[in-house]
Amino acid sequence: MISTLHLLLTSTLIPAAVYGQSCSDSTTVDFSGVNGGDAASFLSQYGLSISTYGDVPSTPIQHDFVGSNVALGNGVLEMKVQAYSGSGHVKSSEIVSDDEFLHGSLRVTMKSSMTKGICEGIFFFKSDLQETDIELLTTTSLEASATVPAGFWTTNQAQVEDGDSISENLAFWFDPTQGFHEYRIDWTADATTFYVDGQQVNRLTENVPNVPALFIFNAWSSGDPYWSAGPPTVDSVSQISKIVLYKGFVPEGC
Structure with missing residues (x-):
């Protein structure tokens, strides 16, 4: 989630960067063959776990990550945010890697939720001061609100308390709720580079x-009109069909 932002509003596509070749240390989680079953056991085979913790300090409403909100569907991993009851916390969902690693490439193929009021996030995360992410806000993916521009967000968070995040809002050239698209972060020592469907869309060299x-994917809501909006009035489901994770130096052509 973004705090103080250095905003560069653009939808320009950038030519792909070139990196060294090394594809050996990789994990691919393909959900195409699943149809129900124990999500926790399935994910554990690939070094992933389902988060089960609460009291996440979001405003104006806190949220909890609930294990049962992560489920295996028909060829997908389903990440649910429950309809808000009007009291208490928003029941949300998150998966996380068991191991930490320095640098890598993260690719998540997903279909965004059609339910308004959700933040879908793809992260490399150590702490609030060591984070890079792609975030989709389902209320403003295609149409701006009074407080949030349309599009998705690529961000390197601030690395000092009260510092500025480096963030860019980028326009979609498709409807993210109508099909599966690959969202990718390449993280090297000198930059974080962001791709959608293999096309480089941004590169950040500050706050790397x-x-x-850790790798994290989550779906949540806090009712914040300046970010997630919501909370949702009906259940939301974000669908993931594949996760690919390369650890270490980012490869070209992998």
Whole structure:
């Protein structure tokens, strides 16, 4: 989630960067063959776990990550945010890697939720001061609100308390709720580079994380009109069909 932002609003596509070749240390989680079953056991085979913790300090409403909100569907991993009851916390969902690693490439193929009021996030994360992410806000993916521009967000978070995040809002050239698209972060020592469907869309060279971090995907809401909006009035489901994770130096052509 973004705090103080250095905003560069653009939808320009950038030519792909070139990196060294090394594809050996990789994990691919393909959900195409699943149809129900124990999500926790399935994910554990690939070094992933389902988060089960609460009291996440979001405003104005806190949220909890609930294990049962992560489920295996028909060829997908389903990440649910429950309809808000009007009291208490928003029941949300998250998966996380068991191991931390320094640098890598993360690719998540997903279909965004059609339910408004959700933040869908793809992260390399160690702490609030060591984080890079792609975030989709389902209320403003295609149409701006009074407080949030349309599009998705690529961000390197601030690395000092009260510092500025480096963030860019990018326009979609498709409807993210109508099909599966690959969202990718390449993280090297000098930059974080962002791709959608293999096309480079942004590269950030400030606030690049410099310590080992976890992979995280989550879906949540806090009712914040300046970010997630919501909370949702009906159940939301974000669908993931594949996760590919390369650990270490980012490869070209992998």
